[in-house]
Amino acid sequence: MAEKSNVQAVHDTLRDEFRRDDRVIILGEDVGVRGGVFRVTDGFIEEFGPDRVIDMPLAESAIVGVAIGAAIAGLVPIAEMQFADFSAPAFEQIVDEAARIRYRSNGQWNVPIVIRMPWGAGVHGALYHSQSLEAFYAHVPGLKVVVPSTPKDITGMLRSAIRDPDPVIFLEHKATYRAVKGDVPDGDFTIPLGPADVKRDGTDITVYAYGLMLHRCLEAAETLGREGISVDVVDVRSLRPLDSETILREARKTGKCLIVYEDNRLFGAGAEICAMIAEEAFDSLDAPVMRLAGPESPATPFNKIQEDAFLPNADNIATKMRELAAY
Amino acid sequence: MSVFELKMPKLGESVTEGTIGKWLKQPGEKVEKYDLLVEVQTDKVNTEIPSPVAGTLKDVKVKEGDTVPIGTLLATFETAEAAEPAGERASGASAPSAQPANSAPPAAASSLSSSPAPQQPASQPAPSPQPPPASQTAPSPQPPPAPQAAPAPRPAQGSSPAVATAPAPSSNGDIRATPVVRKLAAEHGVDLDRVSGTGLNGRVTRQDVEQFVAQMQSQPQQRPAAPRPAAAAAAQPAMPQAMAGDETIALTQMRKAIANAMVVSKTTIPHAAAMMEIDWTNVAKFRESVRESFKAREGYELTYLPFAIKAVTIALRRYPFVNARWTDQGILKVKAINLGIAISLGDDGLVVPVIKNADELSITGIARAVRDLATRARGKKLTLQDFDGGTFTVNNGGTLGTYLSYPIVNPGQAAIMTTESIGKRVVALDDDTIGIRTMGNVVLSFDHRIMDGATAAAFLRDVKAWIQGVDPANVALS
Numbered sequence: 089m090a091e092k093s094n095v096q097a098v099h100d101t102l103r104d105e106f107r108r109d110d111r112v113i114i115l116g117e118d119v120g121v122r123g124g125v126f127r128v129t130d131g132f133i134e135e136f137g138p139d140r141v142i143d144m145p146l147a148e149s150a151i152v153g154v155a156i157g158a159a160i161a162g163l164v165p166i167a168e169m170q171f172a173d174f175s176a177p178a179f180e181q182i183v184d185e186a187a188r189i190r191y192r193s194n195g196q197w198n199v200p201i202v203i204r205m206p207w208g209a210g211v212h213g214a215l216y217h218s219q220s221l222e223a224f225y226a227h228v229p230g231l232k233v234v235v236p237s238t239p240k241d242i243t244g245m246l247r248s249a250i251r252d253p254d255p256v257i258f259l260e261h262k263a264t265y266r267a268v269k270g271d272v273p274d275g276d277f278t279i280p281l282g283p284a285d286v287k288r289d290g291t292d293i294t295v296y297a298y299g300l301m302l303h304r305c306l307e308a309a310e311t312l313g314r315e316g317i318s319v320d321v322v323d324v325r326s327l328r329p330l331d332s333e334t335i336l337r338e339a340r341k342t343g344k345c346l347i348v349y350e351d352n353r354l355f356g357a358g359a360e361i362c363a364m365i366a367e368e369a370f371d372s373l374d375a376p377v378m379r380l381a382g383p384e385s386p387a388t389p390f391n392k393i394q395e396d397a398f399l400p401n402a403d404n405i406a407t408k409m410r411e412l413a414a415y
Numbered sequence: 416m417s418v419f420e421l422k423m424p425k426l427g428e429s430v431t432e433g434t435i436g437k438w439l440k441q442p443g444e445k446v447e448k449y450d451l452l453v454e455v456q457t458d459k460v461n462t463e464i465p466s467p468v469a470g471t472l473k474d475v476k477v478k479e480g481d482t483v484p485i486g487t488l489l490a491t492f493e494t495a496e497a498a499e500p501a502g503e504r505a506s507g508a509s510a511p512s513a514q515p516a517n518s519a520p521p522a523a524a525s526s527l528s529s530s531p532a533p534q535q536p537a538s539q540p541a542p543s544p545q546p547p548p549a550s551q552t553a554p555s556p557q558p559p560p561a562p563q564a565a566p567a568p569r570p571a572q573g574s575s576p577a578v579a580t581a582p583a584p585s586s587n588g589d590i591r592a593t594p595v596v597r598k599l600a601a602e603h604g605v606d607l608d609r610v611s612g613t614g615l616n617g618r619v620t621r622q623d624v625e626q627f628v629a630q631m632q633s634q635p636q637q638r639p640a641a642p643r644p645a646a647a648a649a650a651q652p653a654m655p656q657a658m659a660g661d662e663t664i665a666l667t668q669m670r671k672a673i674a675n676a677m678v679v680s681k682t683t684i685p686h687a688a689a690m691m692e693i694d695w696t697n698v699a700k701f702r703e704s705v706r707e708s709f710k711a712r713e714g715y716e717l718t719y720l721p722f723a724i725k726a727v728t729i730a731l732r733r734y735p736f737v738n739a740r741w742t743d744q745g746i747l748k749v750k751a752i753n754l755g756i757a758i759s760l761g762d763d764g765l766v767v768p769v770i771k772n773a774d775e776l777s778i779t780g781i782a783r784a785v786r787d788l789a790t791r792a793r794g795k796k797l798t799l800q801d802f803d804g805g806t807f808t809v810n811n812g813g814t815l816g817t818y819l820s821y822p823i824v825n826p827g828q829a830a831i832m833t834t835e836s837i838g839k840r841v842v843a844l845d846d847d848t849i850g851i852r853t854m855g856n857v858v859l860s861f862d863h864r865i866m867d868g869a870t871a872a873a874f875l876r877d878v879k880a881w882i883q884g885v886d887p888a889n890v891a892l893s
Contacts, residue, residue: 292744315745316744316745317744317745343593343595343621370594371598372594372595372598373593374593374594374595374596374621375593410744410745413744413745414614414615414742414744414745415614415615415618415620
């Protein structure tokens with residue numbers, strides 16, 4: 089058991105996988121000599137050499153395209169988008185190619201790649217370094233989209249993602265990189281890509297979240313606990329596949345559900361969770377399913393006051409939780 | 416020709432029943448749409464129900480003076496229109512809805528025989544010598560009081576006790592039941608009208624139903640098999656026999672509503688009170704200085720009450736727990752400041768209409784609002800909307816000369832303040848002289864679950880400071 093930050097967990101897991109399987113390579117901007125802008129691949133080029141730790145030009149479509157080709161040829165590539173925001177040029181490669189090759193080739197080819205994307209706001213990153221893109225990718229059959237938010241989950245799920253035979257979008261919330269720490273069990277454990285995880289057991293209301301919002305929800309749940317309201321917090325750490333069993337079980341338990349996400353509220357991942365609950369757990373609902381999410385703004389603002397107002401925080405999450413509990 | 420059934424409409428929030436006054440049309444009479452048909456008295460207002468259809472009044476099902484729950488069949492009509500499902504026809508836009516409100520689902524009765532469910536079968540003899548009218552076709556006569564409802568002393572005579580049970584402040588006539596609440600209610604045969612809601616706007620929550628069922632199952636005397644009349648008699652203190660010359664006054668709707676609200680409040684809210692003495696001299700001087708001009712402009716005297724109300728609205732902003740409500744989920748701090756003003760109607764009772772968003776009004780605006788409510792209250796012209804949404808109550812008992820009174824918190828609120836009589840008294844002043852000052856007490860009764868004495872005292876301290884700080888030279892009336 090060791091205490092690690094989220095970013096340390098990413099670093100250590102990648103390094104262990106590099107050591108375990110020499111087919112594993114990484115491609116990205118500044119992943120080599122620089123060791124990654126978040127220091128995720130610090131020391132990699134020295135240990136594993138430039139054939140496995142490949143500095144790529146500023147062309148995300150090439151990063152993913154080369155990774156797809158290398159994967160089909162037998163390697164296990166990890167494509168790093170320096171920021172999730174930069175993945176737009178690679179969208180075509182991810183959605184039209186990586187996600188469909190198994191289908192298109194009738195199962196003869198598959199693409200075992202992991203596309204890592206630091207995402208999310210809260211680091212003063214403004215328009216090009218703050219976006220939430222999970223809903224775009226979670227919309228696509230053929231991809232797996234996971235959003236682990238604790239060092240343990242990151243460790244277990246990154247191992248599973250690298251060992252998965254199909255493309256996985258691996259989202260790492262950059263505001264939690266150093267802010268969130270936790271214990272990671274020793275040994276080569278894995279956590280399957282799919283199951284949600286109840287991070288806090290409660291009886292009055294159920295709250296669903298992932299990424300930075302998970303941690304803010306847990307903070308707000310503490311506050312409500314002191315007020316006598318018992319909040320159940322479900323970590324939806326995999327968006328595709330989406331764990332309907334856990335989501336519905338926890339919804340039926342309290343009958344009152346809130347989904348918190350920092351993406352724009354309309355058409356976000358929370359809408360899908362909301363719809364699933366409304367369709368499948370209707371008979372158990374004791375309140376309208378509620379959502380708290382980012383505003384209808386074209387982008388995350390740079391100004392700190394505006395950025396703070398943009399993101400749901402523990403205070404307004406707690407207010408929303410009280411509203412739901414009182415319903 | 417088709418038959419139209421007129422049912423007792425729901426006349427407002429928290430209104431669960433009405434007493435039939437005079438039938439303005441008689442069986443056999445032709446009726447035009449919107450013709451006034453019948454007078455109905457509720458615990459808050461009296462009104463007349465217009466006919467939702469044109470046709471001939473065929474049968475009157477409830478006689479004058481009877482009290483029936485909403486949804487009860489009142490009369491049938493023959494109409495020329497094509498048949499529609501009776502009771503589902505929408506009434507005209509200006510007419511009260513003739514649709515039955517959500518009352519006891521008739522199906523619920525069928526589950527009673529096999530389970531220890533709470534409801535008393537309709538056929539159970541009521542402990543009153545006066546059986547319900549044979550013609551009454553209410554979906555289900557209201558059952559006896561729920562355990563958490565007020566154990567109101569039942570009148571020995573008067574209207575049928577079978578219908579006089581729903582606690583007014585927590586009734587759910589306008590039920591918006593969520594799916595899980597509907598499902599649970601159906602599974603356990605629970606009539607949601609009988610469950611006090613602790614959710615938003617009194618909504619019955621899943622927890623409320625679960626607790627109701629648990630309570631019912633733990634109370635064997637509520638089972639239909641139990642010898643109810645004897646048990647009920649044993650539970651009540653022995654009452655002395657009425658003597659010759661004594662007279663029983665049947666309870667009016669208003670009296671019943673007051674009785675229910677008071678019992679609910681006194682049995683569920685742990686009351687505590689605090690009193691503070693206030694020097695009204697500055698206000699008195701100010702009143703004197705504007706007496707003529709105010710009267711000339713507004714047409715009536717400026718009293719002390721608007722000043723007390725103004726002080727309260729300002730203090731409520733500072734002490735949100737005084738403008739709050741106890742719920743099972745926690746203390747609901749209410750944003751709006753809607754002040755109930757207790758207005759006595761003498762022997763007829765008391766009404767508490769509400770000044771909505773009182774914090775937005777000037778002294779003159781408050782005076783006008785109080786004047787308007789009092790005038791309409793005495794003229795019996797208040798509407799149900801006048802009663803909705805109160806968050807705190809001010810009671811001006813002092814006009815009758817009281818020096819100290821102990822008000823009861825309106826259920827659903829956190830506190831009530833009385834202003835006691837204001838008059839000249841000899842007072843030791845700060846400079847060690849003796850002066851004649853205009854003094855009066857205010858008393859705050861409060862729900863001790865929501866706040867403690869320190870909050871109550873701090874609230875009163877701010878009320879006092881504001882009133883004493885009125886500067887005759889510099890106060891804005893408007």
